Amino acid sequence: MRVLVVEDEPDVAEALVWGLQAEGYVVDATDNGTDGLWMATENAYDVIVLDVMLPGLDGYQVAKRLRERERWTPILMLTAMDDDLDHAEGLDSGADDYLSKPFSYPVLLAHLRSLTRRTLGARPAVLIAAGLALDPAGRTVTRDGAPLEVTGREAAVLEHLLRRKGSVVSKAELLEHCWDAHSTGDPAVVEVLVHRLRRKIERPSGPTVIETVRGKGYVIRSEKA
Numbered sequence: 001m002r003v004l005v006v007e008d009e010p011d012v013a014e015a016l017v018w019g020l021q022a023e024g025y026v027v028d029a030t031d032n033g034t035d036g037l038w039m040a041t042e043n044a045y046d047v048i049v050l051d052v053m054l055p056g057l058d059g060y061q062v063a064k065r066l067r068e069r070e071r072w073t074p075i076l077m078l079t080a081m082d083d084d085l086d087h088a089e090g091l092d093s094g095a096d097d098y099l100s101k102p103f104s105y106p107v108l109l110a111h112l113r114s115l116t117r118r119t120l121g122a123r124p125a126v127l128i129a130a131g132l133a134l135d136p137a138g139r140t141v142t143r144d145g146a147p148l149e150v151t152g153r154e155a156a157v158l159e160h161l162l163r164r165k166g167s168v169v170s171k172a173e174l175l176e177h178c179w180d181a182h183s184t185g186d187p188a189v190v191e192v193l194v195h196r197l198r199r200k201i202e203r204p205s206g207p208t209v210i211e212t213v214r215g216k217g218y219v220i221r222s223e224k225a
Helices: 008-023 032-041 059-068 084-093 105-120 152-163 170-176 185-199
Strands: 004-005 026-030 047-051 073-081 097-100 126-130 132-136 140-143 146-148 211-213 218-220
Touching: 004 032, 004 170, 008 026, 026 032, 032 047, 032 105, 032 152, 047 059, 047 097, 047 105, 073 105, 097 105, 097 126, 105 218, 126 152, 132 152, 132 211, 152 170, 152 185, 170 185
Parallel strands: 004 026, 004 047, 047 073, 073 097
Antiparallel strands: 126 132, 132 140, 140 146, 211 218
């Protein structure tokens, strides 16, 4: 899952980026509303964490302009002003949820999970296919009940493929959703990671879980669920 963090307080921004990456999220960040609006317009994100008080454009303006451009990415607005009118203004500008500062990190994660469930439709707590089970919240993977050791990036790729189960996912889409903006953008890195992931989740005598569709990408078949 790819997240954009727009926060101008360095300590808060650093903590958000570090914490979200530790949870397996792919995170881009900026410290001003002008760049935040541009990044959110030009890139596909699963959710935006948007501070209210920002240089350039404030959070209300960013949210309003995104909605005017028909960009419907879920927005979690952060505010240091714990006031009903401020919350109402945030929601009226186009935000989907708000969180008052200071906040606890588990509560932030719960808000993000709630937002993605609410806006992207029903999202099962555990994703299952071909004996595999991935818990997105805990970032854990098991095969027939036995735990598998996977990296955060491997879990992100597997989660994206499982959420698109039955559909072919291109290398470009995996790069967009599972690598940050500072990555090389080379499809070869996707090939290397998928090869490594297959060695961990598939058995020599068992079925192929992640299939390669030549010239198109990868797919986990629905009938293997």
